[in-house]
Amino acid sequence: MQIKLRIDGQEKTFTNDFVKARVFRNALKMNEKMREEGAQVSAETFDGMIGFVVNVFDNQFTVDDVWDGLEAGVLQDEIMRVFNSVLNIGGLQTTSTTTEGK
Template sequence: MGLELNLYDEKGKKKETYRVDFISARHYRELMRLNSENDQMIDKLHFTDYQMDLVVDYVCTLFGSKFNVDDFYDGVNNENLFEEIVRIISFVNTGGRTPATEEEAEKKRQEKEQQETTTKS
């Protein structure tokens, strides 16, 4: 089971989907290092702006640097920013065993998009 990240354009339309199927132990170790060097920010689920940038840079590296920090910030909805980061961190931290599966998260996104489309009509 892989990890996916959808990035959206400024109109909220899906622009690109990125997927990583293999998460190495090195990525897990890097996540542990980030956490320990930054006052256990991941355990506390509280980030300063600097720490958020570190985590987003980590996410970019995790996905093979196929997008950069600016692409991430520009392509993730503000409402979902923290949720996306927590989802990705949880996936790495638990080896893919997260309470909310990728399919459930995508279904929620699609339902939300459909509600927004219906509301605009």
Template sequence: MRKMEVTLVQDGEKKTYFSPDFISGRMMRRAMEIRKEMDLSFLGPEELDEVVDYLCEVFGNQFTRDQVYDGLDLDDLDTFIRDTLLDILYPKRKRDEENADDKKK
């Protein structure tokens, strides 16, 4: 799986975090549970906390839920949630997009 990344603002400076080299299949299972149990378009506060906690775990707990909330712009938070869940649920999608880009060059 290609590394995922997120850039958070901390103490006025940007810091980029990368996903670990190994992400277990259990993370995919949990992403499936989240997708099944929650309407990701209309999350309540507790559900949002659960999803962000999951994303922190995907990134090896390199940052906390509060660091995500405080370090991402509103639009970026939505994109981070959507893109990370899609990358976990459909890891081949990312490789297919990269291969298509390589063929265009």
């Protein structure tokens, strides 16, 4: 798994090829919290998700590096990509919280 961040004006790529089982467990907890909040994710939960991403990559960068190193327009997609990748590694697939056809 990789993430690219702009740090000190340069794009840096961080890689983690070993995702700990504890990280998967933390993803399950975060997923539960996000489901409780629904479409209106709080700033506190979003901060937690960014902290989760930092943890996924074994603290190779900081929360501030993520806030400052990702473009605002891709921040949410990139955080969710990492989050969903961890859940998929553990054999789970996330599902949409919207219901179609109702």
